[in-house]
Structure formats: structure tokens, C-alpha cells
Amino acid sequence: VLLTIEPDGPVPIYQQIRDRIVEAIAGGGQPAGSGLPSTRQLAVDLGVNFHTVNKSYDILRQEGLLRISRKSGAVVQRDAGSGPPNPDWVPDWTGRLRTLLAEAAVQGMPAADIVRHCQAAMAGFAFPGEGPS
Amino acid sequence: MSAGSLAGILSVIVVGALCCVSPAMNRPTVQFGVRVPAGRTSAPVIGRQRRAYYARTAAIGVCCAVAALLLRGHGSWWLARIILLAEMAADLACFLIARKNIRDVKNGERWFAGLRQAVVTDTSWRADPPRFPVRWLIPAIAVLVATIVIGVLRYPHLPARLAVGPVGGPVGGTPGGAGRWVPKSVVTAFAVVAGQLYVTVLCTGMMILVYRSRPDLAVADSDAPGTSVSRYRRFLAALAKAMLSLVALVNLSLLLTALRKWQVYQLPGSGSALPLLPYAVGLIVLAVVALRAGQGGYRLRGTGPSQAAGAHGPGQAARTDRDDDRFWKAGLIYVNRDDPALVVGARFGVGWTLNLANPVAWLIVAGTTAVPAGLAVIAATAGM
Numbered sequence: 001v002l003l004t005i006e007p008d009g010p011v012p013i014y015q016q017i018r019d020r021i022v023e024a025i026a027g028g029g030q031p032a033g034s035g036l037p038s039t040r041q042l043a044v045d046l047g048v049n050f051h052t053v054n055k056s057y058d059i060l061r062q063e064g065l066l067r068i069s070r071k072s073g074a075v076v077q078r079d080a081g082s083g084p085p086n087p088d089w090v091p092d093w094t095g096r097l098r099t100l101l102a103e104a105a106v107q108g109m110p111a112a113d114i115v116r117h118c119q120a121a122m123a124g125f126a127f128p129g130e131g132p133s
Numbered sequence: 134m135s136a137g138s139l140a141g142i143l144s145v146i147v148v149g150a151l152c153c154v155s156p157a158m159n160r161p162t163v164q165f166g167v168r169v170p171a172g173r174t175s176a177p178v179i180g181r182q183r184r185a186y187y188a189r190t191a192a193i194g195v196c197c198a199v200a201a202l203l204l205r206g207h208g209s210w211w212l213a214r215i216i217l218l219a220e221m222a223a224d225l226a227c228f229l230i231a232r233k234n235i236r237d238v239k240n241g242e243r244w245f246a247g248l249r250q251a252v253v254t255d256t257s258w259r260a261d262p263p264r265f266p267v268r269w270l271i272p273a274i275a276v277l278v279a280t281i282v283i284g285v286l287r288y289p290h291l292p293a294r295l296a297v298g299p300v301g302g303p304v305g306g307t308p309g310g311a312g313r314w315v316p317k318s319v320v321t322a323f324a325v326v327a328g329q330l331y332v333t334v335l336c337t338g339m340m341i342l343v344y345r346s347r348p349d350l351a352v353a354d355s356d357a358p359g360t361s362v363s364r365y366r367r368f369l370a371a372l373a374k375a376m377l378s379l380v381a382l383v384n385l386s387l388l389l390t391a392l393r394k395w396q397v398y399q400l401p402g403s404g405s406a407l408p409l410l411p412y413a414v415g416l417i418v419l420a421v422v423a424l425r426a427g428q429g430g431y432r433l434r435g436t437g438p439s440q441a442a443g444a445h446g447p448g449q450a451a452r453t454d455r456d457d458d459r460f461w462k463a464g465l466i467y468v469n470r471d472d473p474a475l476v477v478g479a480r481f482g483v484g485w486t487l488n489l490a491n492p493v494a495w496l497i498v499a500g501t502t503a504v505p506a507g508l509a510v511i512a513a514t515a516g517m
Contacts, residue, residue, distance in 0.1 A: 004253045004352065007455060030256065037259035040473070045254035045347040047472040 001029035005046060013048050017056035025065060025079050028126030032082050036066070036074040081128035138205045139406045141213020143413065145201045145220060149194025151420060152224035155482040156183055160428045162353050162454055165232040166464020166480045170244050170453040171353040178238040182231040189227045193220060228481065232464045251452040253352045255362035263366050265344050269374050270337060272381035277329045280388045284323055287395040295321050295394055320515035325391040327508050329384045335501060336380045340373050342476050343485050349429035349478030352454045368430025372483070375422040382415030423483035 001024040005016040024030040036042070039057055043050040057074055060066035064086070067077040085093075104114050156165065161174040165182065173179075197220040201213050239245075294314045315321050348365040389408035392398055400407055426433055460469040461480050470490040479486045487494035 001256045002253055003256060004251045004452060006249055006251045006452070008250055024256070035260055037256055041259045042254070044472075044474045045258065046252055047347075047469070047474060049471060050473055 001027075003042075003046070005048075007046075007048065014052045014055040014059070017042070017046070017048075017053060018059050021056070021060060022065065025076055026125045028079075030076050030079075031126075032076050032079040034076050035072070036076065038073050080126060138213060140409055141217070142198070142201045142205060143409070145213060145217050146194070146198050147413075147416065148217060149190070149197055149220055149224070151482075152221070153187060153190040153194055154424065156186060158424055158427050158483045159481065160351060160353075160431045162351060163428070163480060164235055165228055166458070166461055167232055167235045167239060168454060168456045168458050169235075169239070170248055172453075173239075173244050176238065176244075178235055182234050186227050186231045190224050193223045193227070197223075228465075229463065236458070245453075245456045249452045250455040251352050252455050253350050253361075254347065255350065258348050258362055263344055263369060265341055266370065266373055266377065269377040270333075270380075273333050273337075273377060273384050276381055276384040276388055277326070277333060280326055280329060280384070280391055281323075283388075283397070284326065284391065284395065287397065288319075288322055291317055291322060291395060293317050315516045318515055320511060322395070324508075324512055325387045325394070329387050331504055331508070332383050332387075333380055335504075336376055339476075339485075340376055343369070344373070346476040346485070347474055349485075351429065351431065352452050354429075354431055364430045364433045367433055368426045371422050371426055371430075372419075375419045379415035379419050382411035386410075386412040426483065428483055429478050 003017070003020045003024065005013060005020065007013055009016070011019075021030070021036065025032075030036065036057075037045060039053040040050055043053045046053070057066055057068060061068055065077055067075045069075075101114060104117070105111075109117075162169050162171060164174075164179050165186070169176070169179065197216050201216050204212055204216070293316065295317050296314055348362055348369075350361045350365060354361045354364070386408045389411070393400075393405075393408070457469075458464075460467055460472070462468055465481055465486075467477055467480070467486055467488050468490045469488055472488055472490070474488050475491050475493050476485050477488055478484075487497060489495070
């Protein structure tokens, strides 16, 4: 899977790495059980500080997406096929989604366009029962 | 013509030619050490500076080659080395002029303004790491072992005094040469083996470091997952094999030098340049492989999974490679404190370079210079 980050962009690098890995899991490129590079390797490959990658992996671990062990390194713990989400997680996500959609609304994007963008983004995700598109 | 002066003239010609053609190996997005956005690779200033660089370095190469040829009868073997140094300095000046002119236009026209600058990696690089071609090390080690075996067999039959001189150089105190006689000892007889060991260990060690380091990927080349990293894998394999072949041929060159020193054969005149031949062949092979592959293998065609969708996903703006000029001192030396990498792809030409902000890089530099210095001291105490 290609991971592209913008080191000089406005979004913190640890957040970008975390976001790109979540997208890679959703896209089917890193299914549950697949390995990710170690923090040191990914830091070298992206040319960023080792602690930055550590922070990203730590967030992913707290979100239940990554399992980190000394023996097998960083392994993807869950993906779309691993069952329904934790009920506690849903309201938190709905809140963030609401903010994101509100941004489009205040910029004047029609409701139909917002829905179309949502569908276009989801077309790249691998849902259980379907292959990666 | 003695072998020593032939080696000097050949070095002047080869270095001049390599410096002249180097810009042709570079990615279009890195010109004379200056990062260029994908949309600006055909800017007029780049074409002008490239043509000027080719013309200047070609003229320098021809002048230096003619000078080396004319002066071959005069002075000592080191005269060609001085011409070689002057040639390299002049070529470096041409590089810096082209770099400055392109950078001035780039900064003046703000080529990177408004562009999204990115770095890219492929997780498959670590999930399925490339394997170092250990088999290609066998010829180098075989030559090394053969040298030791022949040396041990010949040692009891050697005379009390041995001829020494530069590699491929004149032997036995010929006029104008550096060769002279030294008392026979294990150090004087087996100095060549130390040289072979050094070359083999140094080149193998550096290639292993390169195998563990990051792939030299460009955002501009990363059209689909897998393509650019598979290109880099093929580039790395080809260059490693060419490099290990060169090591074997250098060892062979040293073996031929040793055989002459051990009085197994003796060729007069230009024939004394025979030990140079394998080394020259190895260099040419490496140069051809590097030219055909291009920097980071950008000239190789991708064989990865072909996907119509771009790497950036739908609705996302195209990105360009990060403007990293500030980390490249003089456009050639990489110093980046924020980058934990030890080995990175070279900025000019094909190859790799060390991140000098990494303390381990200085350990490597110190080690690679301390070993030959130590060998020279041992040789000096042995009377060589």
C-alpha cells in the first residue's frame, strides 16, 4: 500500500500517518492480520522522527485497529469484516462526521453534492462480501 | 607507455565521460541537485543549463585527456592524478553553476507556490523485503581465496626481496615509476590480500545497508500501488549485481598484480597494464547498468499491478515531490537531522549517499578511512 504524507502541510504528521493507515485498512490493502512496518522502519521510509510514527501507532492501538507486540511487530487488528463497531465508538464518530458535513454545508455545497461525495469516497472501501474496488 | 601512466590517462577519460553524462541519469524532477515540480521539468532554464553543462564538461574532458596524453612522458606517475583532480574540480564547478542558475529561476518564479508537497512510501517494501544477492558474492570470495592459496604456495619460493608499486604500475624500479624493492615478509607479500578483503567487505557492507534502507521512490512516479517500488526493486537488484561483479573484477585485478609480484608471470611494456583490464571492464558494466536504469530505476518500465485509479484516491489534488533542497548541501551532501535514515538515494547520478546528520554515518566515514590508513602504517613499518 502506498502511504503518502505531506510533511510541510497544516495537518500534524502523526495525524496524517494515522489517517493514511485507516484509509489503507478501509481500502482493503491492509486487511486484518496483515503486518505494517515497524515504527523505526516507517520513520526511515517516510523520513520523519521515530517518535512521530510511535504516536500514530499508539493512537491506532487505542482505537483497536492495531496490535503491537515485540514478537510480531505491528499487525492490523480489525477491518470492515471483523464485525460491528463498539457501541461507545459510534456517537464519537457521528460527532466528527457532523462537523465535517457542516464544513461542506457552510461552504455552500448542495445536499445532493455532499451525498455524492460521500458515496464516491465509500466506493474505494472494501466492505465484507465485496472485493476491494 | 607504462601501465601507471596508462591507468592515469584512462582515469582522466573515464571520470570526464561519467561526469559529462551524469545529468542524463537523473530523474526529470531533480536537476543538478535542485528539486523541480513535475509541471516544470521542461522549463527553458533547465534545457539551457543542461546543454551548457554538457558542452563545458565535454570541453574539460577533452582538454584534460589531451593534457594527460601530451604530458605522459614528463614528470612522475602523479602528474595524471593532478590532472584528474583538476578535472573533477572543474566539473564540480560546472555542476554548481548549473545548480545556481536553475535554483535562481526556481526561487524567482516560486515554482513550488501552491503545490502540495508530499513524500511517499510503500508498505510492501518492509512486508516483503528484497533479498541481498548473496550468490553474486561467490566470485569475489573465490578470487580472494585463490589469491591466499596461491600466495601460501608461492611464498617459500619467493626471493629475499620483492618488487612493489602502484596497482598496475611499473615493477622493479623502472625509471619514472614508483616501483622499488622491499625485503620479503608476510606483510609485503600479502598486502594485496588486505586490499581485496577491504574492497569486498566495504562494498558488501554498503550494499547490505542499502538493502535495509528506504526505497528511493518519487511521488511523481507513484502512479499506482506497487509500480514504483517494483521498479526500485529491479533497479536495486541490477545495481547490486553489477557492484558485486565489480568487486570480483577488482579482486581479480589485485590477484593479477599479486601474481606478477610473486613472479608467476612477467609482461613487458603495455602488457604490464593487464591487471587493469578486469577493473576497467567492471567499471564499464556498472556505468552501463546505471545509465540504463536511471536514478532510482526511473527509466525501467513498471511491472506492478496496473490500476487505472491514481494513487491519491478520487477527488484529491495531485501532489508533487517535497522541495527538499535545504537538506542537500551544495546539491550533493545530505544533512537532515529530522530524518532517521542512514542511507538515502544519491542526488546527482545513480547510487546512494549517507545522511551526515546521523552519527553512524560519521562512524562509517571514519572506519572506511581508518582502515586504509592503518594498512598504510602497517605497510610503512614493513618497509613498503
